[in-house]
Amino acid sequence: AQSVTQLGSHVSVSEGALVLLRCNYSSSVPPYLFWYVQYPNQGLQLLLKYTTGATLVKGINGFEAEFKKSETSFHLTKPSAHMSDAAEYFCAVSDYQAGTALIFGKGTTLSVSS
Amino acid sequence: GAVVSQHPSWVICKSGTSVKIECRSLDFQATTMFWYRQFPKQSLMLMATSNEGSKATYEQGVEKDKFLINHASLTLSTLTVTSAHPEDSSFYICSAPPSGVVYEQYFGPGTRLTVT
Numbered sequence: 001a002q003s004v005t006q007l008g009s010h011v012s013v014s015e016g017a018l019v020l021l022r023c024n025y026s027s028s029v030p031p032y033l034f035w036y037v038q039y040p041n042q043g044l045q046l047l048l049k050y051t052t053g054a055t056l057v058k059g060i061n062g063f064e065a066e067f068k069k070s071e072t073s074f075h076l077t078k079p080s081a082h083m084s085d086a087a088e089y090f091c092a093v094s095d096y097q098a099g100t101a102l103i104f105g106k107g108t109t110l111s112v113s114s
Numbered sequence: 115g116a117v118v119s120q121h122p123s124w125v126i127c128k129s130g131t132s133v134k135i136e137c138r139s140l141d142f143q144a145t146t147m148f149w150y151r152q153f154p155k156q157s158l159m160l161m162a163t164s165n166e167g168s169k170a171t172y173e174q175g176v177e178k179d180k181f182l183i184n185h186a187s188l189t190l191s192t193l194t195v196t197s198a199h200p201e202d203s204s205f206y207i208c209s210a211p212p213s214g215v216v217y218e219q220y221f222g223p224g225t226r227l228t229v230t
Contacts, residue, residue, distance in 0.1 A: 036221075043120075043207055043223040044158075090157060094219075101148045102209070102219060106157045 002027045002093050006105035014113050019063075019078040021108050023091030026072065033074040034092040034102065035065055044090065050074060061085070096109045116142045117211050120222035127198055127229055134194045135225045137164075137208030143188035144210035152205040152224075162218075164191040188213070198229040 007022040011103055032051050036044040048059025055067040065076045074091060088109050092102040117140040127133045134185075137147055145166045150158040162183055163171040170183035182194040191210075195202055207224045 041205075041224075041226065044209075044221040101160050101163060102158075103160075104157045 002031065002095065002103045004091050004093050004103055004105035006089075006091050006108050008108055009106065010109045012111040012113065013081045015083055016074070016080050018074070019081045019085065019110065021076040021089050021091075023065075023074045023076065023105060024072050025074060025091075025097065027093055027094045029095045030092045033065075033067060034094070035063070035074075035076050036060065036090045036092060038088045038090065038107075047076070047089075081110075081112045083112050083114065086110055091113065116140075116212060116218070116220045118208065118220045118222040120206075120208060120225050122225060123223060124226045125228070127227070129184045129199055129229055130197055132194055132196045133198060133227060134192055135206055135208075135227070137191045137193070137210070137222055139189045139210045139220070142210075142212040144191075145188060145213045147185060147191040147208055147210045149183065149191075149193050150209065152207060154205075158207060161193075171194075193217075195227065198227070199230045203227055203229045 003026045005024045034049045035047040037047050038044050047063050048057045050057045050067045058064045063078045064073050067074050086109050090107045091105040094100050094102050119138045119148050120215045121136045147164040149161045151161050152202045161176045161229050164183045166185045172178045178206040205224050209221045211219045
């Protein structure tokens, strides 16, 4: 069975500081991995995804993530935090099968202080 | 990009009544749609998989007689919460992968249900 673990339910950074949100997965098959962002009372917005190919994936809003199979990790980073980055972030995993539901981590709340 | 809509975005109903939530794929067809529930400050939990033309598949612990799902067309799935109770108050989100596309999945904006 697939699962996702997000380390740290709450991460606080200062504006301009590095953002690092951790995600580890468990999957019996090569996974597809996703990061989503959710603002209060809104749906999910896809930040980036890893399917195949290059292990360093660049997404929107300056975020990127690196798939490390040996560490079963897919950590999300951004070099310089902005106030508008404050939100809830979810890591999710899916297998190769078309139309498979995503399995989500518990989420990490990112706070950005000025 | 592909768009998934939900209606209504926010609904308040009295305990014991039923409420229907619609999920539509606006510019693509989806043979499968997913329904998630999200309680405050928690993650999304898959409730059921909606399949066009066949019965929905429910996750363990989800009452199929309480949460009725109908996938009437390739662009519409509905979730009806029957005999709603305050504990059903939650944020309901649907998602849909375009048919035949392996990994793309698009999420609706969510429906906030409050049962009084």
